[in-house]
Amino acid sequence: MTGKLTTHVLDLYHGRPAKEMQIELWYKDPDGSRNPIRRVQTNDDGRVDRPLLAENEMKPGVYELVFDVAAYFLAQKLELTTPPFLDRVPIRFGIDNTDSHYHVPLLVTPWAYSTYRGS
Numbered sequence: 001m002t003g004k005l006t007t008h009v010l011d012l013y014h015g016r017p018a019k020e021m022q023i024e025l026w027y028k029d030p031d032g033s034r035n036p037i038r039r040v041q042t043n044d045d046g047r048v049d050r051p052l053l054a055e056n057e058m059k060p061g062v063y064e065l066v067f068d069v070a071a072y073f074l075a076q077k078l079e080l081t082t083p084p085f086l087d088r089v090p091i092r093f094g095i096d097n098t099d100s101h102y103h104v105p106l107l108v109t110p111w112a113y114s115t116y117r118g119s
Contacts, residue, residue: 003098005053007065009046013078013109017046020075022068025052027061028092034064058098065091065104073110085111093117 005025009018025037040048052065070084086108095102103118 002055003053003058003095003100003102004051004055005058005063005095005102005104006051007048007104007106009042009067009106009108011046011072011076011109012107013073014076017044018042018072018106018108019044019046021046021072023048023052024066024068026064026066027059028064030061037063058095060094060096060098062092062094064093065106067091067106067108069108069110069113078110080110086113089113091115 007023009021011018019042021042022039024039026034027037028034038052040052043049067089069089070080070087073080089106091104093104101119104115105118107114
């Protein structure tokens with residue numbers, strides 16, 4: 001089995017996949033510095049078109065996904081507070097087995113979010 005990292009975003013406010021949300025993937029070095037890996041946008045199904053990391057891109061360590069939640073909800077014509085309660089939502093997680101599938105979804109509204117390790 002080849003390892004990979006995937007994600008998807010569900011807009012629980014509207015009850016649908018979060019289309020066109022910007023997501024950044026970062027790697028956190030042991031010295032604490034963050035290194036950008038890629039920036040992607042969700043498709044019509046709230047997913048990205050290919051794995052965020054696949055095969056030889058996987059390495060053990062600490063990663064961070066940053067979801068641009070406020071910009072997404074503003075694009076949906078929602079009135080948000082200034083500043084918005086949720087702006088950019090970071091999810092920091094660890095990868096220890098590069099042969100595993102790590103799926104890190106985001107379920108989000110303008111005021112709350114949750115995540116889990118999916119399959």
